Amino acid sequence: MSGGTIYGVGLGPGDPDLMSVRADRLLRNARHVAFFRKAGKKGQARQIVNGMIPEGAIEFPMEYPVTTEIPLDDPRYNEVLSAFYADCALRLTELADAGEDVVVLCEGDPFFYGSFMHLHSRLKDVCKVEVVPATTGMSAAWTATGQPITWGDDVLTVLMGTLPEDELVRHMKDTDALVIMKIGRNIAKIRRALDTAGLSDRAWLVQYAAMPGQTVTPLAEADCEKQPYFSIVVVHGQGRRP
Structure with missing residues (x-):
């Protein structure tokens, strides 16, 4: 051409x-x-x-x-x-x-x-x-938490918060490490799904990763109403390590 x-x-x-x-x-x-x-x-x-x-x-x-x-x-x-x-x-x-x-x-x-x-x-x-x-934004998000996202043979899954709640739960239960994007108005649904999957205590909310105004908060302490567009939820893997 x-x-x-x-x-x-x-x-x-x-x-x-x-x-x-x-x-x-x-x-x-x-x-x-x-x-x-x-x-x-x-x-x-x-x-x-x-x-x-x-x-x-x-x-x-x-x-x-x-x-x-x-x-x-x-x-x-x-x-x-x-x-x-x-x-x-x-x-x-x-x-x-x-x-x-x-x-x-x-x-x-x-x-x-x-x-x-x-x-x-x-x-x-x-x-x-x-x-x-x-x-990617998700790489900046897990780096902001100060913890590796995957260890050893951990499987990482990336989910969109726009998915139906039952689909979120199904995928969450079938992975080792997790990134959830498109949070916004879906935050309450995402938190319910993480509760059902037993992952809430390991979840972090990162706002504006690698931008001015970056925050890193345990999801349990975050606002459950609405999150800005540039928000990502991270659940770290706990897999094999020497």
């Missing part, structure tokens, strides 16, 4: 010092920078790189048409988001066809529950796309 390249650049969990050398180099030489954000907000990815985008670079904010306004199980949710991703992909393709490289900023790792995956699936067969991996 000829033309420019679309770079999905992982920025890591939030601290610019945790970005990779390649991510830093691509960003500081970028002519076009795209990033996702909620309408009316600056966007977390954009905030991470404040002061790093070259003067004169053209910014392309991609504003989500919905976040929580439509329930996830409503068919309209996928329809609206699919059209949004298709439109963003078209805009990026036009830039690549004109010979321009574009750096797409991605929180965490682009291929780990990130929005860039939806662009990648639409772009990979029509223009050049490269993905720059990064440290």
